Amino acid sequence: MVKKTECLAMLLAGGQGSRLGILTKNIAKPAVPYGGKYRIIDFPLSNCINSGIETVGVLTQYQPLELNDYIGNGQPWDLDRSYGGVHVLSPYQQIKGTEWYKGTANAIYQNINFIDRYNPEYVAVLSGDHIYKMDYNKMLRFHKEKNAACTIAMLEVPWEEASRFGLMFVDDDGSITAFEEKPKNPKSNKASMGVYIFTWSKLRQYLIDDEADPESHNDFGHNVIPAMHNNGERMFAYKFDGYWKDVGTIDSLWEANLDLLNPKVDLDLSDDSWRIYSRNPVAPPHFTDKNAKVENSMIGEGCYIAGEVDYSILFSNVNIEEGATVKYSIIMPGTTVKKGAVVEYAIVAENAVIDEGAHVGESPEAIANLDDWGVTVIGEKVTIGKGAEVKAKEMIDTDIEGVK
Amino acid sequence: MYASNVLGIVYSNAYDEYLSELTSVRTMGSVPFAGRYRLIDFVLSNMVNSGIGKVGVSTKANYQSLMDHLGSGKPWDLSRKRDGLTFLPPFNTTYTDGYIGRLAALKGIIEYISKSDKDYVLLADCNVVCNLDYTRIIDGHIASGADITIAYKRGIAPKLHNTMSFELDGETITSVSVGEATENACNYSLNIIVLSRTLLLQLIREAAALGYKSFERDIIAAKAGALKIRGQKIDSYAKTIDSLQSYYDISMQLLSGEYRDLFAAEKPVYTKERDDMPAIYGVCSNASSSLVSDGCIIKGTVENSILSRGVYVAEGAVVKNSIIMQDCYISANAKVNCAILDKNVVIKPAREISGAETYPIYVGKNITV
Numbered sequence: 001m002v003k004k005t006e007c008l009a010m011l012l013a014g015g016q017g018s019r020l021g022i023l024t025k026n027i028a029k030p031a032v033p034y035g036g037k038y039r040i041i042d043f044p045l046s047n048c049i050n051s052g053i054e055t056v057g058v059l060t061q062y063q064p065l066e067l068n069d070y071i072g073n074g075q076p077w078d079l080d081r082s083y084g085g086v087h088v089l090s091p092y093q094q095i096k097g098t099e100w101y102k103g104t105a106n107a108i109y110q111n112i113n114f115i116d117r118y119n120p121e122y123v124a125v126l127s128g129d130h131i132y133k134m135d136y137n138k139m140l141r142f143h144k145e146k147n148a149a150c151t152i153a154m155l156e157v158p159w160e161e162a163s164r165f166g167l168m169f170v171d172d173d174g175s176i177t178a179f180e181e182k183p184k185n186p187k188s189n190k191a192s193m194g195v196y197i198f199t200w201s202k203l204r205q206y207l208i209d210d211e212a213d214p215e216s217h218n219d220f221g222h223n224v225i226p227a228m229h230n231n232g233e234r235m236f237a238y239k240f241d242g243y244w245k246d247v248g249t250i251d252s253l254w255e256a257n258l259d260l261l262n263p264k265v266d267l268d269l270s271d272d273s274w275r276i277y278s279r280n281p282v283a284p285p286h287f288t289d290k291n292a293k294v295e296n297s298m299i300g301e302g303c304y305i306a307g308e309v310d311y312s313i314l315f316s317n318v319n320i321e322e323g324a325t326v327k328y329s330i331i332m333p334g335t336t337v338k339k340g341a342v343v344e345y346a347i348v349a350e351n352a353v354i355d356e357g358a359h360v361g362e363s364p365e366a367i368a369n370l371d372d373w374g375v376t377v378i379g380e381k382v383t384i385g386k387g388a389e390v391k392a393k394e395m396i397d398t399d400i401e402g403v404k
Numbered sequence: 405m406y407a408s409n410v411l412g413i414v415y416s417n418a419y420d421e422y423l424s425e426l427t428s429v430r431t432m433g434s435v436p437f438a439g440r441y442r443l444i445d446f447v448l449s450n451m452v453n454s455g456i457g458k459v460g461v462s463t464k465a466n467y468q469s470l471m472d473h474l475g476s477g478k479p480w481d482l483s484r485k486r487d488g489l490t491f492l493p494p495f496n497t498t499y500t501d502g503y504i505g506r507l508a509a510l511k512g513i514i515e516y517i518s519k520s521d522k523d524y525v526l527l528a529d530c531n532v533v534c535n536l537d538y539t540r541i542i543d544g545h546i547a548s549g550a551d552i553t554i555a556y557k558r559g560i561a562p563k564l565h566n567t568m569s570f571e572l573d574g575e576t577i578t579s580v581s582v583g584e585a586t587e588n589a590c591n592y593s594l595n596i597i598v599l600s601r602t603l604l605l606q607l608i609r610e611a612a613a614l615g616y617k618s619f620e621r622d623i624i625a626a627k628a629g630a631l632k633i634r635g636q637k638i639d640s641y642a643k644t645i646d647s648l649q650s651y652y653d654i655s656m657q658l659l660s661g662e663y664r665d666l667f668a669a670e671k672p673v674y675t676k677e678r679d680d681m682p683a684i685y686g687v688c689s690n691a692s693s694s695l696v697s698d699g700c701i702i703k704g705t706v707e708n709s710i711l712s713r714g715v716y717v718a719e720g721a722v723v724k725n726s727i728i729m730q731d732c733y734i735s736a737n738a739k740v741n742c743a744i745l746d747k748n749v750v751i752k753p754a755r756e757i758s759g760a761e762t763y764p765i766y767v768g769k770n771i772t773v
Contacts, residue, residue, distance in 0.1 A: 036682030037698070075478075076677075261684070269681035270699065270714075280677045284667040285439035285697040285711070292692050300682040301440075301698055314682075 005084065007140055007197070008120040009053045010111070011044055012104055013128035014061030019249045022379040022397040023349060028060060030128035031067040032253065033332050033350070035260055035269065036298040036313050039070060040247060042278040043133070044126045045077045045086070050274050051136040055084035055118050058128070059107045061100060064090055076279045089114060103218035109207040120200050125220065127194035131256050132244040133267070133274050139238045140197055146174065149202040149233035150225070153195035153240050165191035166221050168237050176235045181221065190237060193244055196220065202233065243267040250395075254347055254375045257313045257330045261296050281316035281333065291322060300333070307337070315350075324354075329361065332380075341384075345392065349380040355402060358384045362392040406542050407455030411522040411601065414447050415509055417464040418529040418595075419564055422646050425766045426746070430469040433461070433530040435651075436729050436747075438658060438666065439697040439712050441675050442473055443530040443645075446666075448480045448489075449673045454538035456526065458487035460516050462509050464494055479674045492516060505566070506619035510608050518605055525604050527597040533654065534642035535671050538596070541636045545598045548575065550634035552624070553598045557638050561585055561592035562646035566620040568593040570635050577633040580625040582618070591635065594642055641665035652744060652764045655727050659693050659708055680713050689717075704734070712747075721751075725761065743767060 017029025024032065030041035041058075048056050056079060060067055067088075073079075074086030089111050091100050101107035108115075108125065115123060122143065124136055134153070143151040154168055167188040169178040180188065206224050210216050216223045229235055243266045247253040259265040269276055283302025288294060293308040302317040307324035312331065319336040320326055326337060327344040334351040337343055341354045346361035354360055361376035374393030384390060385402025416433030426435045433444030444461070451459055459482060463470060476482075477489030492513045506527075510517070517525065524546070526538060536555075545553035554568070554577070561567050564583070569590040571579040607623055616622035624633065641662065643654045658666065667673060680699025685691070691706040699714035704721035712730045717723055720737040727744045734740060735753040742759035746769040751757065755773055759765030767773060 076679075270684075270701070275679050276681075277679050280679065282672040282674055284441075284663065284673065285695040286683065287663060288691040288694050288696065288706075290693045292690075294685045294691055295689055296687055297685045298682045299685065299696070 005055055005118040005120040007053055007122040007124060007136075008055045008057070008084075008115060008118050008200075009044075009048050009124040009126055009136070010108055010115070011041070011048075011056055011058045011126045011128050012107060013041060013058050013067060014101055014107060015129060016062040017129060017248065020253065021250065021395050022377060023250070023253070023347070024063070025379065025397065026063055027066045028062045028064060028128075029248075031070055032247070033315055034131060034247065034253070035257060036300045036315055037281065038276060038278045040131065041067070041071070041128050042077075042276050043131050044128055045071075045074075045079065046274075046276045047132075047134050047136060048124075048126075049077050049079060049277070051134075051140075053124065053136060054079070054081055055120075056086045057089045057111060057114055058086060059089050059101065059111070061091060061107075064088070070279060072279075077277045084118065087114065103223075104220045105207060105210050105216075105224045106218035108203075109211050109218070112204060112207065115200065115204075123198050123200045123203060125196040125198065129248065130194065130244060130246055131267070132193070132240075133242060133271075133276070134195065134240060134244075136195070136197070139195070139240075142174075142236070142238050143197045143199075146236045147234060148197075148236045149199050150228055151197045151236045151238050152176065152225075153193040154190045154237040155193050155240050155244050156189050157191045159186065159189050162186035162189045162191065167191055170237045174236045174238070176229070176237050179226065179229065192221070193240060194246075195240075196225075197238075202228070250347065250375050250377055254330060254345075258311065258328070260298055260313065261311060283316050286314075289322070292320075328363075346376040346378065346390075348378040349382075351381045352378050353383040354378070355384060355386045355388070357387040358389070358402075360384060360390045364392075367392060406524065406546050407539050408457060409522050410456050410458075410524045410526050410538075410542055410598070411517065411520045412451040412456045412459040413510075413513070413517070413525060413527045414444060414451075414459060414461045415506065415527070415529050416444060416461050416467065416470055417509075418506075419531045419646070420464075420466075422531070422564060423648060423651060425648055425744075425768070426651070427466065429466065429769055431463060431466050431530070433463075434467075434470040434473050435530075436712055437533065437651075437655070438663065439695045439710050441673060442470075443533065444470070444473070445673055445675045446533055446535065447528050447530055448482070449671070450534065450536050450538055451526070451528075452480050452482065452674070453671050454542070456538065457482070457484065458490075458520065458522060460490045460492050460513060462492045462513050464509070467493060473676050475676065479676050481674075490516065505617065507608070507611050507616060507623075510604070510619070511612055514605065514608055517601065517608075520601065523601055525599060525601050527595070529595045531645040532594050532596070532642060533645065533666065534594070534638070534640070535666050535668060535673065536596075536638065536640065536642065537671070541596060542598055544636055545634065548634050549632070550575075551599065551603060551631040553634045553636055554624070555594045555596040555636045555638050555642075556591045557594055557642055558591050559589055560587065561590055562644040562650070564644075564646050566618060568595075568620050568624060572635050575634050575636070577628060577635045580620075580628045580633075582620045582625050591637075592644075594638060594644065648744070648764070648766060649762070652727065655710055656708070656725065656761075658695065658710070663695060678713055686719070688719075704736075718753075726764075746771075749773065 013030040079086035167180040245256040286303035289306035300316040306322040307320040315333040324337045332350045344361045377395045379397035387403040416431040420427040482489035683700040686703035697713040704717040714731040718736040737754040738751040739756040750772040
């Protein structure tokens with residue numbers, strides 16, 4: 001008899017995040033940098049360890065190299081354990097052939113053996129691309145109290161945004177009565193956060209049944225959850241009321257970063273009781289030179305700032321030279337903004353160079369039709385030449401020559 | 405090239421008494437420096453970056469904070485099955501009477517040294533701040549066939565009671581004087597010493613038998629002719645802390661650009677992780693000519709100062725020419741000038757504390773002003 005694990009987490013981290021464009025050209029979405037030193041996946045991983053979940057399977061598929069490297073043995077999250085800990089689970093070859101993860105449910109199905117090794121009572125299925133701080137243990141207690149087969153974390157979203165989400169209708173006791181997937185005219189504003197807790201014995205059977213159904217897309221939202229619902233399983237919604245953001249698009253990634261600078265937003269990363277752990281850069285404190293001006297910003301280790309930084313997030317080892325201006329922007333590790341260059345309303349990926357006098361991005365006020373405005377994105381290792389201009393909404397992944 | 409065959413020995417308590425304010429609750433090795441670091445980080449990182457994989461840290465007293473900082477040695481990649489970091493607390497036998505100097509310390513860890521399988525030993529102190537590739541010293545030592553190699557710098561010698569200064573003929577040290585501080589430039593020791601393990605053991609045993617007290621006087625100075633002692637000149641950044649004033653001055657000089665000499669990208673300095681968030685600046689905040697660590701929240705003004713992790717500078721507060729250690733809280737409209745605030749100091753709203761550049765004010769750990 002193996003040691004029993006109460007709750008194990010399966011983290012879905014295989015998504016490409018195609019709407020993030022060039023930012024996910026070489027990395028999976030959960031590995032996208034966020035908040036000056038973190039990557040998106042630090043949030044669910046830290047939530048796990050802070051909630052006392054010590055066995056985590058990370059399901060990877062798209063561009064896993066950087067993500068695998070980042071997770072490593074799980075030491076930054078205290079997930080390097082002799083029993084349990086973090087395991088990166090990629091699709092593998094089997095007697096019947098090699099199969100990619102066809103859908104979220106299939107990804108878990110293919111790893112039933114992994115889960116069975118730990119013989120858990122409950123399995124949490126998490127998504128690797130949301131920014132939030134949540135105690136899964138409280139949700140597990142709720143799940144047990146309700147004697148549920150499945151508990152879905154639920155967030156009340158503003159009505160005008162409700163049509164972007166999978167919605168639920170919930171009774172007073174928390175039981176889910178109906179689902180609605182991204183409807184045009186929403187009648188509920190209770191959205192699913194993509195955080196599930198299942199009683200493993202139940203889920204295990206539904207996964208096997210789902211796999212046997214050739215019509216199924218093998219997806220949790222489309223197939224497994226409706227199947228459980230139709231069979232009258234006990235399904236409950238667990239209300240969450242903290243900060244939660246899906247960083248699926250360029251604009252939402254940009255916003256979610258700048259949310260950290262807004263004191264009204266309920267996402268405190270300095271909270272000792274719920275630390276977000278990450279692989280820390282090895283760099284000295286950041287240095288602000290004598291003419292530097294820094295306001296309303298988050299600055300990572302190893303940065304050198306001689307210019308002006310306002311309302312921006314600078315990751316580690318970013319150089320802002322004298323006379324350069326950075327506003328309303330996210331600058332990822334190792335990037336240099338040279339003398340007199342301006343970066344505004346932009347996301348600049350790792351190790352890029354914005355040469356002297358270049359101008360990246362435009363403010364919404366500078367554009368006549370607001371529909372034409374959007375955040376500008378510069379890809380990793382791209383050089384924007386001297387004096388070159390990059391307009392709003394553009395996405396640049398090759399070098400741009402300077403203007404004479 | 406030979407660094408993997410070298411045992412590193414670090415004296416964490418060396419010269420504690422010269423920095424008595426900061427070392428009343430900790431060792432010299434755990435004195436905070438350059439924001440997020442402790443002095444021992446520089447020695448350990450130098451060793452690891454040079455390829456030394458076995459390090460013993462010798463301690464005498466006040467070593468709780470040091471133990472907490474070093475842990476298993478993981479941040480320096482010294483948590484290993486083979487070699488790695490060994491913490492060497494004082495061994496209370498009759499002949500380790502009080503750890504007066506280097507000799508007593510070495511005598512206390514003779515077991516550890518004699519059990520090592522390395523052929524060479526590198527000794528270093530924590531009060532010397534440098535980012536130095538020790539391989540040059542080690543390889544130079546082995547190539548020259550010298551008995552002992554000591555790294556030295558040319559300049560005004562630090563005012564420590566046993567500072568060695570050298571006369572040299574080429575690389576050979578011909579005479580050694582100990583503790584004779586002058587205001588003239590001389591060749592003074594950085595106390596980075598390389599020698600073979602056999603010779604070190606022989607010297608420790610001899611010293612014990614003959615009752616020697618001082619490594620510097622009774623061994624190095626006395627044997628300067630009999631043994632071939634070699635000097636290795638260091639021209640790069642290396643500063644010796646010999647007082648609170650020099651601790652302050654060396655820190656402030658980092659801000660005039662010297663931090664670039666201390667932190668080179670190819671020679672990273674490792675330290676214990678704290679998983680703080682990046683520093684946050686608020687509305688109307690500013691920091692100029694300053695080193696600011698992660699976890700700081702700055703809503704006021706910071707000028708020409710070093711802020712360690714987790715420092716809070718509230719609205720309207722002004723911090724100038726100061727060293728602020730971990731988790732200090734500077735309340736609204738307070739003013740701090742030319743001060744060294746130890747960990748967890750709280751400055752209440754609108755209070756002012758001010759020292760002078762030549763006499764910085766020190767505020768002890770956990771004090772509320």
